[in-house]
Amino acid sequence: MTDLKKKIRSIPDFPIKNVTFRDITTLMQDGEAFHAACDLFYERYKDRKIDKIVGIDARGFVFGAVLAYRLGIGFVPVRKKGKLPYKTISEKYNLEYGSAEMEIHADAIGRGERIVVIDDLIATGGTIAATVKLVEKLGGKVVECAFLVELPDLKGREAIKDHDVFSAMTFEGE
Template identity: 55%
Template sequence: MDELKNIIRDVPDFPKKGIIFKDITTLLADAPSFQRMVDLIAHRYVGKKISKVVVVEARGFVIGAALAYKLGAGVVLVRKPGKLPSETYSKTYQLEYGSDTLEIHTDAIAKGERVIIADDILATGGTMAAVVDMVEALGGEIVECCFMAELEFLGGRKRLPEGKVYSLLTF
């Protein structure tokens, strides 16, 4: 996994001073590395009858869509308010300084459908915890929340369903 970790670029002081941002665009742009990352994550779910991959705006779209393709599953978008054209279910959640809201189509997941929720990086877990609540409210069965990478020092895993978190890479 070190070869994949080493492709991810550190950007100091982004988006604000004191933060070292993990820039995954370098991995996404390298075709062999991107394929390897998708294959490694998808392999975990082969044979688990995944119906949908729920993806979180925006970088989660890239990873989740590739996973869904590999698994023969549908893709369900979770977006900022006002971006989805049909009836939505909304969830407002707390951030460190304020709040944010996400939406999902109310008919995107049928009761009992087996889903994975995919995003690029697990940091504090706030966004993913909100998405977990949304999927459960629609009746989806969460197989796992999966991430390309996890920033372990931020403790986001603690906010998600125990035993249902997978991260390919950890920092």
Template identity: 50%
Template sequence: MDFKDYIRVIPDFPQPGISFKDITTLLNDGEKYRLAINELKELVSDLKIDLIAGPEARGFVIGAPLAYALGVGFVPIRKSGKLPYETIEAGYDLEYGKDTLAMHSDAIKPGQNVLIADDLLATGGTISTSISLVRQLGGNVVGTAFLIELSELNGRDKLDGINVVSLVKYQ
């Protein structure tokens, strides 16, 4: 199935020159959403996964159902100040500034195998920061999974040779 048919492309959003890939049109079609999660499940089923981690917010809508389908736990990665318990944090650069991601300090046990899932791989900043958080807790990142990969931005180059699977690639 070509999932591109269910992803709306919005030109010049959020600023001129950007071609935004809107997954809400895929998410609100229950059958296609389920098929996308099941296809991601098949692509990662040979990995030994103990947990899936997903950065907010769209990493939740990909990672949580994927964790459910695989029968493993889910770890939310949030912006700083959004989690209620003791956290670890890592900062990263945005196009116009900086941001910080956080995870509960007890979310991952040393040696656990973690897959990181998100909706989109672009420059790799969010995912490489997520990888850093998992590794701070002693987790082993066994791969990453995305609905969409923007190949021209070379985000996978920042992921240290970690296995990357994506359903849709835009050049």
């Protein structure tokens, strides 16, 4: 994991002062590192009897679609409100300044389907908590929430404390 962690660019004071942005695009631009990251998720879930992968807008689409393809299963996008064309259900969540809303197609997940929810990064946990609620409203069972990067100082796991969490790497106190 150390090598993959070195592939992530840290940008201080972005998007606001005293925040360090973890830019995964540098990892994705490196073919070997991107391949290794995708393989890491595949190896974790290849024997877990997963029915679908749910990817969170937008970087969760990258890793989620690759994982679903490798597993030979369906991929379900969860998007910001107003971006999906068919009948949706939605879930609001709080941001540091205000709120936002995530949506999923109402027919995307069947009752009892085993789901892995994936995103590039977990920080405060608002987006993932909203996504988990959407999956569960549709009757899906969240097997695990998976992330390339975790920022444990922001305590995002607390927002989904009743669910298993996998993060490939952490950036603590940095």
